[in-house]
Amino acid sequence: MRSKTYFxxxxxxxxxxxxxxxDPSLKGKPVIVxxxxxxxxxxxxxxxxxxxxxxxxAMPLRTAYKLCPQALFVDGHPERYREYSHKVYAVLQSFxxxxxxxxxxxxxxxxxxxxxLYGAPLRAAHLLHQRIRTETLLNCSxxxxxxxxxxxxxxxxxxxxGVLWVIPGQEASFLAPLDVRKVPxxxxxxxxxxxxxGIRKVGDLAxxxxxxxxxxxxxxxxxxxxKSRGLDAGGWFDTDIGENSAPKSISHEHTFGEDTADLSKLxxxxxxxxxxxxxxxxxxxxxARTIQLKLRYSDFSTITRAHSLGRATQLDTEVFDEARQLFxxxxxxxxxxxxxxxxxxxxxxxxxxxxxxxxxxxxxWEQALAAADKMREKFGESAVSLAASxxxxxxxxxxxxxxxxxxxxxx
DNA sequence: TCTGGGGTCCTAGGACCC
DNA sequence: TCTGGGGTCCTAGGACCC
Numbered sequence: 001m002r003s004k005t006y007f008x009x010x011x012x013x014x015x016x017x018x019x020x021x022x023d024p025s026l027k028g029k030p031v032i033v034x035x036x037x038x039x040x041x042x043x044x045x046x047x048x049x050x051x052x053x054x055x056x057x058a059m060p061l062r063t064a065y066k067l068c069p070q071a072l073f074v075d076g077h078p079e080r081y082r083e084y085s086h087k088v089y090a091v092l093q094s095f096x097x098x099x100x101x102x103x104x105x106x107x108x109x110x111x112x113x114x115x116x117l118y119g120a121p122l123r124a125a126h127l128l129h130q131r132i133r134t135e136t137l138l139n140c141s142x143x144x145x146x147x148x149x150x151x152x153x154x155x156x157x158x159x160x161x162g163v164l165w166v167i168p169g170q171e172a173s174f175l176a177p178l179d180v181r182k183v184p185x186x187x188x189x190x191x192x193x194x195x196x197x198g199i200r201k202v203g204d205l206a207x208x209x210x211x212x213x214x215x216x217x218x219x220x221x222x223x224x225x226x227k228s229r230g231l232d233a234g235g236w237f238d239t240d241i242g243e244n245s246a247p248k249s250i251s252h253e254h255t256f257g258e259d260t261a262d263l264s265k266l267x268x269x270x271x272x273x274x275x276x277x278x279x280x281x282x283x284x285x286x287x288a289r290t291i292q293l294k295l296r297y298s299d300f301s302t303i304t305r306a307h308s309l310g311r312a313t314q315l316d317t318e319v320f321d322e323a324r325q326l327f328x329x330x331x332x333x334x335x336x337x338x339x340x341x342x343x344x345x346x347x348x349x350x351x352x353x354x355x356x357x358x359x360x361x362x363x364x365w366e367q368a369l370a371a372a373d374k375m376r377e378k379f380g381e382s383a384v385s386l387a388a389s390x391x392x393x394x395x396x397x398x399x400x401x402x403x404x405x406x407x408x409x410x411x
Numbered sequence: 412t413c414t415g416g417g418g419t420c421c422t423a424g425g426a427c428c429c
Numbered sequence: 430t431c432t433g434g435g436g437t438c439c440t441a442g443g444a445c446c447c
Contacts, residue, residue, distance in 0.1 A: 014447095034415080035415085040413090040414085040415080041414090041415050041416095042414070042415050042416095043415095044415080044416095044447090045447095057447080058414090058415090058447090059412075059414090060412055060413060060414050060415095061415095062412080062413075062414090063412045063413080063414090066412085102446090102447090103418090103446075103447050104447075105447075106447080184445085184446075185444090185445070185446085186445090187444060187445050187446085188444085188445090189443090189444060189445085190444080190445090218421095218422090219421080219422095220421080235419095235420070235421090236419070236420075236446095247418085248418085248419070248420095249417095249418070249419085250417090250418090251416085251417065251418075252416080252417085253415085253416060253417085254415095254416090255414095255415060255416085290439085290440090292440090292441095300413085300414070302442090303441080303442090304440085304441060304442070305440085305441085306439080306440055306441080307439095307440090308438090308439065308440090339415090341416090346439095
């Protein structure tokens, strides 16, 4: 069987690079995207000059400030990143039909059998690299290999702004000297466990007996054995490119600027989060059966509590009612809360059966909420807010008017 | 170090059913 | 009633990714 050819394309310092397009004065400076230096939060992205000081993504902003006080701290702009992600995707699609965005700033391409069109893999990759640069004004790095896994590791080795090809047959020797942490799926915890066994390099992993790994790590051990040899063994890597699946869950969460035990503030936040979740459900035309609350206290201890409905919903009010019930039943009352989250899953295309009356009731609410969604699109987030209307109106809620929306129905 | 927000996948126990 | 085995659903938590 002929081997496959995969590209993994990864944008360089994506969020920072996009911000630099909007504000060229940032170029060449230590830039940190994610928020103000003294805010609660973490670094979303750091420019290469900032990385020289030890700043990296996921690091607390306050820590980043200590390491690099002269850095320019800027807020993130998700709409800008989505816009540029779409631009990247458009270039990729014009290049190959087998494309899959793996996240906002990276993609896989199945380039098997495209030699007649583009020539050898390295030549094709350089062509793509140039086209991305021309069309988006952004730098990227491209890894080429016979598996998605190795292509991903390769693009990381190619950074910044590089192209790298692992010749078929050379996968294991390419991987062998790399730290186990370079393998996607091996994080902090697994790395530590492997280190305690004296396994530090991918080559050490490849030399181990599979049975030992299976016994020690179960299914995941077998997958690691395959990965250490460069195979798309098990899990997400083992799927075909192109079938971009529908979302499996939708969630929104909020960390308070300061922890709070104020019930009305907490429930207003739950209402706002439920609203955001409901809107996304309707955008994707999905109905969810399982509603989950996430609750994090000051000491960072975190619980999740879920409940599955008899019938799936896409209504803010039903999501909110469930989330609030879960909250009231599980909140250690008086304890200050750091974070609240609302998460829905168990999607189905329709809601299952309903009697005619309930059907009509729901249809009206769905119409009203869809109209509200449109108004938000037109006039912005603050135009219509369940959360705002909730604040003074908790006690006035009735069955017919379950969220205290104004009486006038949008046309 | 004082720890965001949006996801995916996996494990494990208990309920419930055959 | 000292008792099996498999399948599926539900729930809680955790590792990991960008």
